[in-house]
Amino acid sequence: MLQIISLLLENKPGALMRVTGLLSQRGYNIESLTVARTLDPEISRMTIVVDVETAQRQQVIKQMNKLINVLQATDLTDLPAVVRELVLVRIRTAQESRAAVLKEAEIFGGRVVDSSTEGFAIEVTGDPEKLGEFVDVMRSYGEIEATRSGAVVIALEAKRLRLQPPVPTRAGGSKVEEPVA
């Protein structure tokens, strides 16, 4: 079944590779994955949809949380959250279907972002299932190409971000010595 994970990640080199690497290493199938900076430029937010057995869900989260650059991994599958995705569809359609295509786009709350004699480019956002239906409908009118963004999610209840404090090293920062020769 599909599991929706929201991840806060330190914006460090290789951090993304660690997450995707972990997913393939543990045999979890990625349905979609999006990543971008948060309001804090040091931190990125990832939304990951994976296909895993229900019994494995907790394990996925625990493994994510073990990654040192992961600040917080939350399973939002069963929590109050809004999931949205964007799709861009380019459709070639015959002159006589143009009006019908525009009508359908409107029903799905779509926006025409390009129009030509050949057809349209249409943008729709919505929950991922809805977008699937939209793509199916468009297909019935002509030749299409579709690019989906992958799901993004936001939890409807805030979860406190618990960060760890600095720890002293054995270097003993205060005293400065000449290097040992």
Added chain:
Amino acid sequence: MSTLMSGARMLVECLAREGVDCMFGYPGGVTLPFYDVLYDHQIRHILVRHEENAAFAAEGYARATGRVGVCCATSGPGATNLTTGLVDAMMDSIPIVAITGQVSTKLIGSDAFQEADTFGITRPCTKHNYLVKKLDDLGQAIHEAFYVAASGRPGPVLVDITKDVLQGQGHYQPVASVHLPGYKVFTEGHTGQIRRAAQLIQESARPLVYSGGGIIAAGATRELREFVELAGTPAVNTLMGLGGLPSSHPNFISLPGMHGSYAANMAMTNADLLIALGVRFDDRVTGRLAAFAPHAKVIHVDIDPAEIGKNRAPEVPIVGDVKRVLAKLNKLLSEAPPTDEKLSAARRAWWRQIRQWKEEHPLEVVKSDTEIKPQHLMGEIDRISGGDAIVSSDVGQHQMWAAQLIRFNEPRLWLNSGGLGSMGFGLPAAIGAQFAHPEKLVFAVVGDGGFQMSIPELATVASYGLPIKIVVMNNGYLGMVRQWQTLFYNNRLSAVELDCFPDAEKLAGAYGFKGRTIDKPWELAPALEEAVREPGPYLLNVKVSPLESVYPMVPAGGAINEMVLGPPQPVAAK
């Protein structure tokens, strides 16, 4: 206030401040600046003969001491050669830090000479890794590496450093603290769960401690001993956990799992409460998971939350440092009222049952008049060690017999590649251990196959005059694979015969130390004693009966109480 110095010197300064006294490595083009600083530095650099063995030696050092082991290699092939050792340390949770050189920052991505994506390659081989491209990040990365390697569930950390960073000049400022906001180390353990655990322990009629490498990593052997005595429980120690409880302790049963003892596996199967301490329910221990400890409730203590519930869902999960958790449990148990008569009677029956299993099928030192049995060899090493020597094992049949038959009075004496099962581990790990404990008797117990993977390190042994006693259990086969072919592939022995083995006396002689081959049972004790008396290294090649198989054995996919107890006809256990 700060001092101007090169990146290479800064690196060495950081290592010194982390308390590094020796490290194992192999130089190359991009690490030249680093080696130039080491030239007259107090940190001792041990030149191994292959980078894989630098990692294994660092592991041996770490396994024998609990301190972070350090290895280093140059870019490209040097770094890729380290990977087996890194994965080995990952699987067994051993704290090591690997330093690798990388081509200059401006050359990265150009397929430069000896460029490899070390950062990418070692991501899944390490607990965490770094690529340092700016001198300002160097100190931070090194100290973070040591902190991550040693804290929480220990593991390997690699720091890849570009040549321009090593060559650059900068102001050195000691790094006072490291900040890893997303790195949580769990220590205390949930008080409520610990109380529930104590309750279950007091109510259990057939409790069993199943303890592993976590006890050793946590330095919790004293607490474990106190626990089994207070709780009155028998205990099994996994392959990684041997020495967690002294082998001579009356509550100690032995090793469970694929080649575990009959008593250990029967106890696991019949217990009503499993107290799992620093273990991960590895498939080599549990056998068929669905049939594992079917009657038991499980208390699982581990510092890694991801281990809890990974393979077996426990009734009482406790995330924490097993040393602290045990200390709290011990306090609760020592304050608890004595158990009632009915339960005490059930506990006595449980102990009687365990003693009976032990007597029915003990792990025995088999001997013959004409040939040296592998078990005889391990029995003699045990006699000479008396539970006090370091035994660094390679991988195969000899490893299983050694684990079954050699006793360990203390932790950190038994060194072996448990999770990864890397052949070629035994000798380099012994080298690391001997550097850590120059005064201790160190045996490298290896097979004729694995020994030939680490022959280059005879040069390291000789050049540093390490008094390691290398004992080759020579059965002329890749014995463990041969055993499986015999049992499960109609004895069609395919690519397992080792029909060429060097003359041990000449081989050791070529390196300037003593060696000898024996094949008669009466030669065994005197030859081992001679090896131990010899002040320097010794290579003892012991020809043993070639076709002996390790028993008990749980066939792959079987339940652990369905052991094959010995040849020729498999006898199913009750």
